[in-house]
Each structure stands twice: as C-alpha cells, then as structure tokens.
Amino acid sequence: xxxxxxxxxxxxxxxxxxxxxxxxxxxxxxxxxxxxxxxxxxxxxxxxxxxxxxxxxxxxxxxxxxxxxxxxxxxxxxxxxxxxxxxxxxxxxxxxxxxxxxxxxxxxxxxxxxxxxxxxxxxxxxxxxxxxxxxxxxxxxxxxxxxxxxxxxxxxxxxxxxxxxxxxxxxxxxxxxxxxxxxxxxxxxxxxxxxxxxxxxxxxxxxxxxxxxxxxxxxxxxxxxxxxxxxxxxxxxxxxxxxxxxxxxxxxxxxxxxxxxxxxxxxxxxxxxxxxxxxxxxxxxxxxxxxxxxxxxxxxxxxxxx
Ligand SMILES: [Zn+2]
Numbered sequence: 001x002x003x004x005x006x007x008x009x010x011x012x013x014x015x016x017x018x019x020x021x022x023x024x025x026x027x028x029x030x031x032x033x034x035x036x037x038x039x040x041x042x043x044x045x046x047x048x049x050x051x052x053x054x055x056x057x058x059x060x061x062x063x064x065x066x067x068x069x070x071x072x073x074x075x076x077x078x079x080x081x082x083x084x085x086x087x088x089x090x091x092x093x094x095x096x097x098x099x100x101x102x103x104x105x106x107x108x109x110x111x112x113x114x115x116x117x118x119x120x121x122x123x124x125x126x127x128x129x130x131x132x133x134x135x136x137x138x139x140x141x142x143x144x145x146x147x148x149x150x151x152x153x154x155x156x157x158x159x160x161x162x163x164x165x166x167x168x169x170x171x172x173x174x175x176x177x178x179x180x181x182x183x184x185x186x187x188x189x190x191x192x193x194x195x196x197x198x199x200x201x202x203x204x205x206x207x208x209x210x211x212x213x214x215x216x217x218x219x220x221x222x223x224x225x226x227x228x229x230x231x232x233x234x235x236x237x238x239x240x241x242x243x244x245x246x247x248x249x250x251x252x253x254x255x256x257x258x259x260x261x262x263x264x265x266x267x268x269x270x271x272x273x274x275x276x277x278x279x280x281x282x283x284x285x286x287x288x289x290x291x292x293x294x295x296x297x298x299x300x301x302x303x304x305x306x
Pocket of ligand 1: 233235236237261267268269270271
C-alpha cells in the first residue's frame with residue numbers, strides 16, 4: 001500500500017495523452033469518460049448540483065485540451081485536471097461574487113476544511129514568503145521521503161498526526177484531542193519528523209553543496225507547507241484504496257487514516273473520488289453529460305493537433 005499515488009502520470013494515461021495529441025477522437029472520449037465522474041463530484045461539492053457545476057466541468061475539459069501542448073507528463077493527469085477545474089470554479093465564483101444579490105448567498109460559505117484556509121488574508125499574504133522553484137522541489141523531496149518511510153514502516157498513525165500538524169496546521173493539543181492521544185506523544189512524533197527532515201537536508205548539503213540545501217526554508221510555515229502538500233498530494237491515497245476504504249476492507253490504521261484525510265483534512269480531490277465511487281448510479285446518468293462534453297469540446301481537439 002502506498003500514498004501519493006496520483007503521481008506521476010501512469011502508463012495508461014500517458015498512452016491516452018499521446019493518442020489525444022495525435023488527434024484521435026476516441027481517446028479524447030475515453031479520457032472524458034474516465035475522469036468526468038470525479039471532476040463532476042468535485043464541482044458539485046463546491047457549487048451544488050446545478051447547471052453551473054456541469055458548465056465548469058465542461059470548461060475544465062476544454063481548458064485541458066487548449067493547454068495540452070504544455071502538459072508535463074511528469075505531473076499527475078488527475079491532479080492536473082483537478083487544478084484546471086479548481087481554477088475554473090474560482091473564475092466562476094469571482095464572476096458570481098460581482099453580482100452576489102443575484103444568487104442570495106456568499107460563495108465563500110461553500111468552502112470548508114483545508115480549502116477554507118486556502119485564500120490569503122492580508123496578514124497571511126504578508127507573512128508568506130515565496131520559495132524559489134528549487135527550494136520548493138527540495139521541500140517536496142524531503143516531505144515525500146519522510147512519508148514514504150513512514151508508510152514502509154506502517155506508521156499510519158504518525159502519518160495521520162503529521163498530516164494534521166503540517167498540512168492542516170493544528171496545534172499539538174488539538175491533534176491529541178482529535179486522535180485520543182497524549183499531547184506528549186504528538187509532540188514526540190513532531191520532534192522526530194522535524195529531526196528526520198533536517199537529516200535529509202544535511203544529506204543533500206553534503207551531496208550537492210551548501211547552495212542546494214534548504215537553510216532558508218521555513219518548515220513550520222503553514223501556508224507554504226499546506227499549499228505544497230495539496231499541490232503535490234503528498235498524503236492522498238490511490239483511488240483504488242479509497243474504494244477499498246469505502247467498502248470497509250482496509251485494516252484499521254489505514255481505515256482511520258483515510259477517514260481523517262477525508263473528514264478532518266477535508267481533501268476535496270479525494271472526497272470527489274470517494275463520492276464518485278460511492279454513486280455508481282450517477283455514472284449512468286452522467287453518460288449523456290459526457291457525450292455533450294465530448295461534442296462541445298471536440299472542435300478544440302483538431303486545433304491542438306497541428
Ligand atoms: Zn487527498
């Protein structure tokens with residue numbers, strides 16, 4: 001069992017993308033069928049079951065086609081599609097905010113979990129330090145390594161704590177309360193995690209020189225860590241693992257970890273996958289929508305072919 005599985009684009013997706021790039025219509029239809037359900041579930045979680053949520057999903061698929069020449073296959077296709085959709089939803093909400101009386105509610109109220117802390121308040125924006133691309137890549141490498149090591153040792157409870165501490169930004173005592181654990185135990189896990197991260201940084205410094213190390217990176221700065229965690233989906237389970245959790249087939253520490261990732265962390269991408277998997281009936285109803293998306297987007301495919 002592994003985490004962070006949506007990275008990188010797998011062979012099946014890579015093959016599909018190659019076919020789409022050469023203008024093959026059936027491949028484009030296949031990609032829509034494969035990803036529509038989870039994207040639609042994501043849009044519904046933000047916008048409700050409305051025509052608007054169908055529209056933004058359609059815009060996201062068109063957005064994918066028009067950006068296809070720039071798609072980097074080192075990235076996860078699923079995460080890339082979610083990020084386009086997130087952008088389209090943001091655009092839509094900004095449009096709607098300009099005329100809020102027409103809709104009668106504040107779109108910000110729809111946000112929840114980690115997503116609710118995502119927008120920068122002025123003080124957060126002031127505190128936020130932009131990392132260089134290289135620093136950010138190194139941060140991803142060491143965080144991923146820490147998580148991989150813990151998965152290998154089956155330390156799911158520690159991963160759950162680390163996720164709540166670093167990603168959600170909860171305090172030790174809140175993590176302890178949520179997990180029914182001693183506050184000292186949480187402090188110990190945090191201490192050991194930070195010590196491991198520093199060891200990795202030291203290794204990198206030895207191997208690649210001082211310039212490569214992360215001396216300036218604020219490991220405790222919540223906004224930056226949370227953004228990187230979400231963008232790189234450091235602790236997102238595979239879709240198949242979410243499916244097993246839904247059926248209650250996983251061992252207890254995994255089941256609890258996934259529950260926490262979905263409910264406490266409130267990962268919208270995994271929730272969308274879960275909702276999509278939980279509603280097989282919706283798939284049949286989606287077939288018509290998928291056809292419409294195909295028909296309305298296929299014109300953009302030929303434009304990317306040349
Ligand atoms: Zn997730």
